[in-house]
Amino acid sequence: MNQIGYSALLLAVLTSAFGLVAPLIAVRTKSRGWMKTAERSVYGLCAVSLVASAALLYALVTRDYTNEYVYNYTSNELSWFYTFSAFWAGNSGSLLLWLVILAVFTAVVVWQNRAKNREILPYVISILMSIALFFSLMMVTSRGSNPFAMVPAGVFPANGSGLNPMLENPGMVVHPITLFLGYVGFAIPYAFAMAALITRRLGDFWIRSTRRWTVFAWIFLTIGNIVGAWWAYVTLGWGGYWAWDPVENASFMPWVTGTAFLHSVMIQEKKDMLKVWNIVLIVATFSLTIFGTFLVRSGVVSSVHSFGQSSLGFFFLGFLGLILVFSLNLLFSRLDMLKSRNELDSFVSRESSFLLNNLLLVGIAMTVLWGVLFPIISEAVTGNKVTVGPPFFDQVIAPIGLVLMFVTGICPLIAWRRATLANLRKNVTYPGLVAIVVLVALIVTGMRHTYAIISFTLCAFVVTTVLMEFARGAWVRREMSGENLAKALLSLTWRNKRRYGGYIVHIGVILFLFGVTGSYAFKQQESRTITKGESISVGGYEVTYDSFDSYDTTEKRVGTVTFTVSENGRFLGTVAPRKEYYFAKDQPWTRIDRHVTLERDVYVSLLDYSAETGEANVEVRINPLVSWLWIGGIVMVIGGIVAIWPDKRDAQRLAARYERQVRLHEI
Amino acid sequence: MESKKLKFLVGGVVIIGAIATLAFFAVRENMVYYYTVTEMLDKGQSANVRVAGDLVSGTLVKGRVGEPIEFEIYDKEATENTLFIEYTGAVPDTFVDDPNQPVEVVVExxxxxxxxxxxxxxxxxxxxxYESAESAAAGK
Structure with missing residues (x-):
């Protein structure tokens, strides 16, 4: 099976190399036959990378320990569920995952565009295939990246060394694959942008035909990031969900620039402006996905979940350099064709609020990038190794984030083109009043945390403006169609999926930030060593040591303390955090337990215990509003799905527009 | 309409400038020096610094439950240089003393x-x- 897998990878190198060249020949010779062949090579790559993945899966499922990857990431004890996640638990498997996702996506793109975009498709194929070539080449040339590398000949291990117990969590099954779906998804709009530049077909069609891909990528990147945060929160045991770790930043940055891109393309669609900016944003986003993939593997920045140092870094840096040189060079050579036909009408207009949103988002991405690269730059320039920790990021991102929240709220209130101040004043009245009421209520009830007060006030403001958008639309619809309000609301959303889907996403973002604010500003913690009967009280909650238990299984020793959680004397429930010790891997694992309500989590971890005396070192944290992070994430994803849902009228509009642009030779 | 363009330009520059200023001061305030064990020993007494090294196997001493742990780390480049660490806080699960695989440590x-x-x-x-498997394989 390993030979089949490795051969499939070799074939992947050949087909992607062929698929890189063939479309260019097709263009040069104007040959339909070559184009047909090029498209077949895309399906071919899809087939061989699926075969390679099947081979790896087969090796994993059958526990073929002569395969080094299988040996490293599985064991006889591993459940079948996590056997699948072992596919992407390590470097080489996750590279294969990248390749197979890219190959499938490219095949879908070719199929989607079998009757349209024929002029730019050759270049799209060529670009996507060059990315595939890079990933497949890396797997076959670097032993450390080959998922089919064998253990030394003649060795037949009876058992594997097993998956890291921290990865045995549903979050770790979802997190990597969703993140990669997001990463690779951004390759599609990138390829279209480049193809549009090459062919000088610089209308907005490349944006419109890849919009769903962009939203798709954005949704998965959102899921990937939030599930990653959730996983960190429930398994790592330090009580938080985000530490501004370089690897977290790596997946956060493309999300931020991708979000900016989703917004700024609307300006190009509406006003035919910001053409250069949009291309810069998609180049940045795609480069950041590659950078993110690289950062995890390079060892250049020390991080909790890096794969360790390897020569892979040079491959990636080289590839990244190539992407940047190619893209920016292409962009500069077409600069004079990218002139806007319009300009902004007024300072107070929805366009300029989009512009502001973009500046802020890019500002956030740049700040994070600076924080990640700062140690490297500083060492190169001054020779001093320095680093900046989470306080740096908090300090810079928090104020920018607050302004961004304000812009999110004000944006739907401002008309396109030119808003009059009178008009704006009228629209702001209700949300403004709600915000002021919330502000006063917060201060009166004794809240003194400035950022939290501002943030909660803005949450109220934004939610009100969005709800008013829904209400106003539904009202008008009800008047016109005579539907009841609930039905009007649904059909309103359904008939304007893109717009109202976007608003649902905004509500999700606000719920998410509501959770971030609460858990960041009002968290409390206490850690002490206690024995049976004693308790730790934090923020009105008492966590009382109830009983201790210790037992051995075949693979681990488990120590667990059961605590009762009560609030001002009222019994709420019990939690039983554990400390496990895995014999085979000589690895301890602290498994936290929580008592969860919408209001707060009581987060208890058993840091250490003594089996003889029953003493336990316990850390209790009160994390307010944490649940809203996950709820907000779900709402964001729902909104994204609404926005991306196939829409017949939208498709018709798109087709009509395509024909018109073809007539005008814009495509 | 040049003045309008100028207005937008000025607005953009102000925002970018504000973010850059924010970042500049935040870096200055939160910068932490990062040393190897040897550099730390040379530098002498310092507050709020980071040191990276490898755990000297066998030096890890755990006190009673909840008390600080003590251990030594050494410099891979100059193995005679060691630093004595007293750490208070939750011990990460990855911190295990294994003579075959020296664990890399960063302390602040x-x-x-x-x-x-x-x-x-x-x-x-x-x-x-992966590395450990490879080196094990190479050693065989």
């Missing part, structure tokens, strides 16, 4: 005049599984 805290490094942050990284 103060280097005191008596030669103790009092740490309140500890990050430990096992060499990646």
């Amino acid at each position: 805290g103060d280097y005191l005049s008596d030669g103790t490094f009092a740490a309140d942050f500890l990050m430990a990284k096992c060499p990646s599984k």
Whole structure:
């Protein structure tokens, strides 16, 4: 099976190399036959990378320990569920995952565009295939990246060394694959942008035909990031969900620039402006996905979940350099064709609020990038190794984030083109009043945390403006169609999926930030060593040591303390955090337990215990509003799905527009 | 309409400038120096610094439950240089004393005049599984 897998990878190198060249020949010779062949090579790559993945899966499922990857990431004890996640638990498997996702996506793109975009498709194929070539080449040339590398000949291990117990969590099954779906998804709009530049077909069609891909990528990147945060929160045991770790930043940055891109393309669609900016944003986003993939593997920045140092870094840096040189060079050579036909009408207009949103988002991405690269730059320039920790990021991102929240709220209130101040004043009245009421209520009830007060006030403001958008639309619809309000609301959303889907996403973002604010500003913690009967009280909650238990299984020793959680004397429930010790891997694992309500989590971890005396070192944290992070994430994803849902009228509009642009030779 | 363009330009520059200023001061305030064990020993007493090194196998002493742990780390480049660490806080699960696989450690805290490094942050990284498997394979 390993030979089949490795051969499939070799074939992947050949087909992607062929698929890189063939479309260019097709263009040069104007040959339909070559184009047909090029498209077949895309399906071919899809087939061989699926075969390679099947081979790896087969090796994993059958526990073929002569395969080094299988040996490293599985064991006889591993459940079948996590056997699948072992596919992407390590470097080489996750590279294969990248390749197979890219190959499938490219095949879908070719199929989607079998009757349209024929002029730019050759270049799209060529670009996507060059990315595939890079990933497949890396797997076959670097032993450390080959998922089919064998253990030394003649060795037949009876058992594997097993998956890291921290990865045995549903979050770790979802997190990597969703993140990669997001990463690779951004390759599609990138390829279209480049193809549009090459062919000088610089209308907005490349944006419109890849919009769903962009939203798709954005949704998965959102899921990937939030599930990653959730996983960190429930398994790592330090009580938080985000530490501004370089690897977290790596997946956060493309999300931020991708979000900016989703917004700024609307300006190009509406006003035919910001053409250069949009291309810069998609180049940045795609480069950041590659950078993110690289950062995890390079060892250049020390991080909790890096794969360790390897020569892979040079491959990636080289590839990244190539992407940047190619893209920016292409962009500069077409600069004079990218002139806007319009300009902004007024300072107070929805366009300029989009512009502001973009500046802020890019500002956030740049700040994070600076924080990640700062140690490297500083060492190169001054020779001093320095680093900046989470306080740096908090300090810079928090104020920018607050302004961004304000812009999110004000944006739907401002008309396109030119808003009059009178008009704006009228629209702001209700949300403004709600915000002021919330502000006063917060201060009166004794809240003194400035950022939290501002943030909660803005949450109220934004939610009100969005709800008013829904209400106003539904009202008008009800008047016109005579539907009841609930039905009007649904059909309103359904008939304007893109717009109202976007608003649902905004509500999700606000719920998410509501959770971030609460858990960041009002968290409390206490850690002490206690024995049976004693308790730790934090923020009105008492966590009382109830009983201790210790037992051995075949693979681990488990120590667990059961605590009762009560609030001002009222019994709420019990939690039983554990400390496990895995014999085979000589690895301890602290498994936290929580008592969860919408209001707060009581987060208890058993840091250490003594089996003889029953003493336990316990850390209790009160994390307010944490649940809203996950709820907000779900709402964001729902909104994204609404926005991306196939829409017949939208498709018709798109087709009509395509024909018109073809007539005008814009495509 | 040049003046309108100028207005937007000025607006953009102000925002970018504000973010850059924010970032500049935040870096200055939150910068932490990062040393190897040898550099730390040369530098002497310092507050709020980071040191990276490898755990000296066998030096890890755990006190009673909840008390600080003590251990030594050494410099891979100059193995005779070691630093004595006293760490208070939750011990990460990756921090395991294994003579076959020295665990890489990053600590943050103060280097005191008596030669103790009092740490309140500890990050430990096992060499990646792949590397260990490869070196094991190479050794066979």
